[in-house]
Amino acid sequence: MHAAARALQAERGRHEITVPLVAARAGVTASTVYRRWGDLTELLADVAAERLRPETPPVDTGSLRGDLAAYCEQYLEEMSSPAGRAFLRDLVASCGDDRPACRCDLYIREQIGVIVERAARRGEPTPGVGEIVEGVMAPMMYRILFVADPVDLADARRLVDALLARGGGQPRG
């Protein structure tokens, strides 16, 4: 079903996609889709969350600052591209109890958790995962969703530097 939805998304505009079209492409009935996902919004949010699932651990550059900058670069490439913005729109549109948008946040925390653990193993002082999400990822997401000027890697580096300069972090591990 995800493959069918992805294929249609590649071919058509968002407004042309319907549950019967996705079902037909996947070779099932529309009622199967409604039973499993409720409606098109929830199906597309599920597809979007799946597309944002990380396939590899974050790059190890040898330092916390470098790892965070590299992760930000990848996050920006994914999220601020036209396809990424469409995924974000689909995620935010979902309002089911088990919102796929929350899976997106969990993926982000998992990746940052790997970066923080590596820093602790190197003996580097490091802010916690929550502080990094609030100090770096949340402002980038806000910019992507609500601000006309595109956010770029220089902005991301400034956020990382400001967070690390606060020096609240302690070596952990």
Added chain:
Amino acid sequence: MHAAARALQAERGRHEITVPLVAARAGVTASTVYRRWGDLTELLADVAAERLRPETPPVDTGSLRGDLAAYCEQYLEEMSSPAGRAFLRDLVASCGDDRPACRCDLYIREQIGVIVERAARRGEPTPGVGEIVEGVMAPMMYRILFVADPVDLADARRLVDALLARGGGQPRG
């Protein structure tokens, strides 16, 4: 047209609203709506941005910390209510050139600008508007959109306190 859309939103589920319904309620043809807004997504985003336009200046509590806490409280009430989340979904769904989501950010910056000016006039050291948006409003918005646990006023106060404790602000004005 906004009034017609708002009336329908109060009566029906999001998925039952269509351009012909809104047009009929407003006493115009559907083609008038398409000409002015392009499609339903853009119309609803425009309605949402209008609903988020502040009607009064932020409350003056006598201190920067108090003004920011009071503004956060109002922002949380508006944005994290079911109606507020629906507005946010409508805003984020829009992808027009002049995105209504950006108007939402401008309203936030205007209100915080008033708070920062007041603080400067009192001689209080204050972070800039951009620092407050990044340090307080963006993390709250991220939590509202992507995190399952509801964000509450205690979280907002913690963000305000952390920002002010950083002490990067200078008296301005």
